[in-house]
Amino acid sequence: MTKKLVEYFNKQPRLSVLSTSDKKGKVDSAVIGSPQMTEEKTVIVALSKGRTFANLQENPNAVFMIMKPGAGILDWKGIRVYLKMSGYVTSGPQIDSYKSQMAKVVGEQAVDMIKVLATFEVTEVRPLIDFGQGWENSV
Numbered sequence: 001m002t003k004k005l006v007e008y009f010n011k012q013p014r015l016s017v018l019s020t021s022d023k024k025g026k027v028d029s030a031v032i033g034s035p036q037m038t039e040e041k042t043v044i045v046a047l048s049k050g051r052t053f054a055n056l057q058e059n060p061n062a063v064f065m066i067m068k069p070g071a072g073i074l075d076w077k078g079i080r081v082y083l084k085m086s087g088y089v090t091s092g093p094q095i096d097s098y099k100s101q102m103a104k105v106v107g108e109q110a111v112d113m114i115k116v117l118a119t120f121e122v123t124e125v126r127p128l129i130d131f132g133q134g135w136e137n138s139v
Contacts, residue, residue, distance in 0.1 A: 078128030
């Protein structure tokens with residue numbers, strides 16, 4: 001993985017979805033705007049205490065997909081970033097600092113929904129549409 005991945009992952013605006021499943025395999029997908037890749041193998045995500053967080057507590061594996069439309073389906077660009085939750089906080093200086101920074105960007109009302117700051121390890125990166133080429137060719 002490279003600096004190019006970090007830059008692409010954090011670029012806004014983007015259409016992005018985080019998919020999770022519970023321990024029984026029931027899947028959920030949610031449009032998420034908050035993920036930030038802080039280094040090539042680490043992603044942080046702000047969450048409410050909803051279905052996504054409940055799933056992650058039972059099954060720490062997730063996929064974050066970034067999509068950018070193209071003229072035709074084969075022209076779409078994007079990546080699938082496979083993640084494993086390595087920890088989370090619901091209170092304390094880390095989440096307080098994050099919420100304070102985000103309030104300047106998205107406002108207090110949006111920040112009030114943040115109840116969890118989850119940390120993930122990046123386990124794999126694949127192109128949005130995989131024809132056997134590396135993800136670098138799909139961004």
